[in-house]
Each structure stands twice: as C-alpha cells, then as structure tokens.
Amino acid sequence: MKDPVRIEIARPADAPAIAQMSRDLIEYSLPWSWQAPRVLRHVQRDESTVITSRWRGEFAGFAIMRFGVEEAHLDLLAVHSRLQRRGVGAAMLRWLEDSARVAGTSVVHLEVRETNHGGRAFYRRLGYRRVGRVPGYYCNREAALCLARDLWEGRDAQIAPAPRSSPWTALIAAPGFIPR
Numbered sequence: 001m002k003d004p005v006r007i008e009i010a011r012p013a014d015a016p017a018i019a020q021m022s023r024d025l026i027e028y029s030l031p032w033s034w035q036a037p038r039v040l041r042h043v044q045r046d047e048s049t050v051i052t053s054r055w056r057g058e059f060a061g062f063a064i065m066r067f068g069v070e071e072a073h074l075d076l077l078a079v080h081s082r083l084q085r086r087g088v089g090a091a092m093l094r095w096l097e098d099s100a101r102v103a104g105t106s107v108v109h110l111e112v113r114e115t116n117h118g119g120r121a122f123y124r125r126l127g128y129r130r131v132g133r134v135p136g137y138y139c140n141r142e143a144a145l146c147l148a149r150d151l152w153e154g155r156d157a158q159i160a161p162a163p164r165s166s167p168w169t170a171l172i173a174a175p176g177f178i179p180r
C-alpha cells in the first residue's frame with residue numbers, strides 16, 4: 001500500500017506556512033521568534049535542512065534541523081493538530097536522522113518546553129533521553145528540557161559513518177532522495 005506520508009525538502013514559498021505553524025503550535029504564549037524571514041534563511045542555508053510533510057497530499061507539518069560536524073540540532077518540528085497521531089512526526093524525525101547518519105553525525109540534540117507533555121512523550125518514544133534542563137530558557141518564562149539521541153546506539157559496530165567529507169548536503173537535497 002502506498003505510504004500516506006510524503007516528505008519533501010521545503011521551498012522558499014513554504015516559509016510563511018512554516019512560521020505560522022511554529023507560532024501556533026510551538027511558540028504559543030511566547031514571543032514569535034521563528035517568523036518567515038528566519039525560516040527562509042534556514043531553507044536557503046546549506047547547514048540547515050528544512051522539510052515539509054504531506055498526509056495524503058495535504059500539508060501536514062515541517063521540521064528544521066541544523067547539521068554540525070559531529071552533532072545535529074533539531075530546532076523545530078510540528079504536525080497540524082488534526083493530523084497528529086498518524087505517524088507523520090515520527091516519519092519526519094526518522095527521515096532527518098537517516099540524513100544525519102549519511103552525514104556522519106553521531107548525536108541529535110534538541111530542546112523541548114518542560115510543559116509540552118505531548119512533545120516529551122513523542123521524543124521519549126523515539127529514543128530521546130533527557131541530558132539536561134535549562135531554567136528560564138524560553139524568555140525567562142519556562143524551562144527547557146535538553147534531549148539527545150545517539151544515532152549509532154544499538155547498530156552494528158561494523159557500519160561506519162560516512163566520511164566527513166562526503167557530499168551529503170547535495171545528496172539529501174537531491175530530488176527524490178527519501179531514506180528508507
């Protein structure tokens with residue numbers, strides 16, 4: 001059966017919808033820091049990967065990940081309320097993790113609002129563990145929990161990460177590249 005979730009690299013035209021979702025689903029009751037121009041910069045930067053997802057053709061969500069040499073940082077991830085609990089969030093995160101492995105990345109880091117119990121349950125389910133807590137991280141209003149996942153944990157030690165010099169950016173940005 002055809003997978004109902006489709007993941008694509010975001011285009012500049014997606015920036016306003018992504019920013020709006022960030023405000024509504026992630027930055028609620030906080031100043032809106034991820035407005036369209038900031039999202040657009042990440043869409044256009046080589047160090048960031050911005051993806052969108054569709055559920056049976058309908059725009060469902062997005063995620064933004066920054067890639068460093070050893071580590072990646074998940075900045076944002078959200079799925080429209082009416083399309084949650086269908087595996088869309090998990091599909092986006094796994095897609096980004098697979099891309100990170102291709103890049104030779106070992107660890108994914110992220111922060112989640114302490115009061116975001118749904119988000120915390122989601123990341124826990126997907127293998128993320130608490131590695132810290134930063135009081136007042138969100139505009140002195142709310143603490144962040146710092147989470148991380150070792151991407152090579154439990155994998156065959158024979159499988160080495162790709163060389164650091166691999167042209168992963170071009171690979172994951174190539175049309176039609178969908179890991180797994």
Ligand SMILES: CC(C)(COP(=O)(O)OP(=O)(O)OC[C@H]1O[C@@H](n2cnc3c(N)ncnc32)[C@H](O)[C@@H]1OP(=O)(O)O)[C@@H](O)C(=O)NCCC(=O)NCCS
Nearest residue numbers: 025077078079084085086087088089090118119121122125
């Ligand atoms: C967190 C979020 C991205 C999850 O996306 P999603 O598409 O609904 O998640 P999935 O369907 O892939 O869930 C995978 C598993 O995670 C867990 N999970 C997801 N949402 C959960 C919730 N609200 N409560 C408890 N467990 C949850 C479940 O185990 C779920 O599997 P199941 O549905 O078979 O039980 C989505 O709820 C969302 O956009 N929330 C608002 C924004 C946000 O909090 N983003 C994360 C912080 S930046």
